[in-house]
Amino acid sequence: MNTALRSIGSIFIGYATIVLGAIVFQDLLFGGLSYAKSPASELIIGGDLTALSAAAGGYLLGMVAPFRPILHSVPLVVWLCIERTIIHIQGITAAPLWFDIVSGSGEVAGVVIGVCMYSRVSSRARSWRLALCFRRSR
Numbered sequence: 001m002n003t004a005l006r007s008i009g010s011i012f013i014g015y016a017t018i019v020l021g022a023i024v025f026q027d028l029l030f031g032g033l034s035y036a037k038s039p040a041s042e043l044i045i046g047g048d049l050t051a052l053s054a055a056a057g058g059y060l061l062g063m064v065a066p067f068r069p070i071l072h073s074v075p076l077v078v079w080l081c082i083e084r085t086i087i088h089i090q091g092i093t094a095a096p097l098w099f100d101i102v103s104g105s106g107e108v109a110g111v112v113i114g115v116c117m118y119s120r121v122s123s124r125a126r127s128w129r130l131a132l133c134f135r136r137s138r
Contacts, residue, residue: 006066014061014076018107021053035095051106058114062122069115077108 026033026046033046061076062069084104087093093100 003066006064007072010061010064010066010069010072011076013064014057014073014111015079017057017060018050018054018080018111021056022050025049025053035093035099047103047106050103051110054107054110055114055117058111058116059118060114061111062115062118069119070112073111073115077111080104080107080111 029049030038030042030046033043035043038046057076058073061073065072081104084100084107088095088097088100095103
């Protein structure tokens with residue numbers, strides 16, 4: 001039972017970190033980013049900081065996941081893609097498709113990078129081979 005709770009909890013913790021990071025970096029820091037109203041510099045900085053929060057979410061996901069953190073990141077990545085698709089279809093952001101794809105890809109890449117960083121740190125490896133991400137965590 002403990003393993004199942006950690007598996008599910010790791011996904012929720014990773015997602016909560018991304019959401020909190022987006023709130024802090026997009027809403028609180030810049031007063032709400034908008035494709036139509038925000039200057040390009042704020043969009044770039046806010047997007048980079050949101051990707052950084054996704055990397056932190058991936059790292060935390062790896063810490064909590066009981067085994068193979070990269071496999072635990074798959075449901076989170078799928079949910080981020082579904083969420084970005086819903087946001088674009090409903091027109092919540094009023095941004096063009098390419099912008100939503102780029103911003104969603106930054107979140108997905110951030111999660112994967114965060115999980116791989118955790119795998120590398122936890123295994124004390126000296127290389128960045130992708131195979132490290134598929135190893136069992138301690």
